Amino acid sequence: MTLLAVENLHTHFITRDLDNRVRVARALNGVTFTLAAGHILGLVGETGAGKSLAAMSILGLLRPPARVVQGSARFEGKDLLALGQDALDRLRGSRIALVVQSPKSSLDPLAQVGRQFVRLQRAHRAIDGATALERGRAMLEAVGIPDPSRRLYAWPHELSGGMAQRVLIAMALVNDPALLIADEPTTGLDVTVQAQILDLIRGLARERGIGVVLITHDLGVVAHYCDDVAVMFCGQVMESGPVRSVFEAPLHPYTQALLASTPERLRRGTAQPAFAPPDLFRLPKGCLYRQRCPLAAPVCAREPPWRGGEHAALCHFAPAGAA
Ligand SMILES: Nc1ncnc2c1ncn2[C@@H]1O[C@H](COP(=O)(O)OP(=O)(O)OP(=O)(O)O)[C@@H](O)[C@H]1O
Ligand SMILES: [Mg+2]
Numbered sequence: 001m002t003l004l005a006v007e008n009l010h011t012h013f014i015t016r017d018l019d020n021r022v023r024v025a026r027a028l029n030g031v032t033f034t035l036a037a038g039h040i041l042g043l044v045g046e047t048g049a050g051k052s053l054a055a056m057s058i059l060g061l062l063r064p065p066a067r068v069v070q071g072s073a074r075f076e077g078k079d080l081l082a083l084g085q086d087a088l089d090r091l092r093g094s095r096i097a098l099v100v101q102s103p104k105s106s107l108d109p110l111a112q113v114g115r116q117f118v119r120l121q122r123a124h125r126a127i128d129g130a131t132a133l134e135r136g137r138a139m140l141e142a143v144g145i146p147d148p149s150r151r152l153y154a155w156p157h158e159l160s161g162g163m164a165q166r167v168l169i170a171m172a173l174v175n176d177p178a179l180l181i182a183d184e185p186t187t188g189l190d191v192t193v194q195a196q197i198l199d200l201i202r203g204l205a206r207e208r209g210i211g212v213v214l215i216t217h218d219l220g221v222v223a224h225y226c227d228d229v230a231v232m233f234c235g236q237v238m239e240s241g242p243v244r245s246v247f248e249a250p251l252h253p254y255t256q257a258l259l260a261s262t263p264e265r266l267r268r269g270t271a272q273p274a275f276a277p278p279d280l281f282r283l284p285k286g287c288l289y290r291q292r293c294p295l296a297a298p299v300c301a302r303e304p305p306w307r308g309g310e311h312a313a314l315c316h317f318a319p320a321g322a323a
Contacts, residue, residue: 013280041212049233109155140152241312286300
């Protein structure tokens with residue numbers, strides 16, 4: 001069952017220069033993917049590809065000068081991009097949860113963990129303090145935190161990085177969301193803790209049927225933990241489909257280049273991309289990858305089509321109707 005269907009999402013940064021001329025940075029140029037309930041979709045791409053911006057656009061968290069200018073994001077029958085701010089605020093933190101990197105800055109340093117659990121639940125429903133605390137305790141237990149009753153009384157500064165990230169995930173899940181968007185939830189954590197947290201997220205997706213968008217630059221993580229993948233370049237999803245199919249038989253030359261990168265380069269993650277992406281203020285017409293593409297031909301000056309079925313790519317040369 002499709003939980004979230006993002007289609008042709010475009011987001012621009014619209015500013016004026018000193019001469020009062022309008023300048024438009026076209027940061028998202030067509031983000032398209034679908035996520036099924038209980039599935040984990042990896043949203044991958046090099047730094048600056050627009051992964052975080054896509055999440056913020058979908059969740060209605062953009063601030064001027066960023067603005068969604070086109071597209072839709074259907075969730076439980078509603079287009080999130082057409083909802084008012086109030087309706088979105090109600091959904092966020094209840095049906096939709098967001099986990100970002102840097103857990104420390106996302107926790108309120110002035111409130112014990114238990115108080116934050118109570119607050120989060122009361123923002124969305126009438127619930128008495130004791131019940132809310134008990135639900136918080138149960139969530140801490142579900143995310144594998146030892147001695148959860150005691151942790152309700154912990155202050156954020158007392159938590160290690162891995163523990164704080166687990167607490168944040170517990171908080172994101174306490175209102176039973178159907179959709180979890182996790183933006184680099186394990187970056188900066190050591191490898192063992194990273195594996196534990198990703199295992200946890202996968203378990204929650206399987207057991208509770210939560211759909212997860214996992215934003216990462218780490219293709220190893222995608223191969224290991226995701227069901228589906230959407231590959232972004234220059235604000236565009238270039239290819240998407242089941243992980244196995246995309247990794248074994250990538251259709252887009254960009255995905256092929258990305259997968260051919262050395263493990264060392266992939267581990268560097270947010271380091272410099274292999275090649276400079278096009279200037280967002282002066283994007284070429286047609287395929288955004290064509291200046292780098294070994295297959296580039298005159299036809300690439302025209303908008304590439306989405307080609308394929310469940311596994312598809314945005315390329316003139318992708319086989320039509322692929323699996
Ligand atoms: N105020 C702004 N004006 C113009 N462009 C901007 C502005 N803020 C961000 N951008 C551009 O938006 C694009 C999207 O960035 P985003 O943070 O979503 O990338 P990302 O894929 O999440 O990268 P990372 O892996 O580093 O987190 C970037 O190319 C960035 O240069
Ligand atoms: Mg980001």
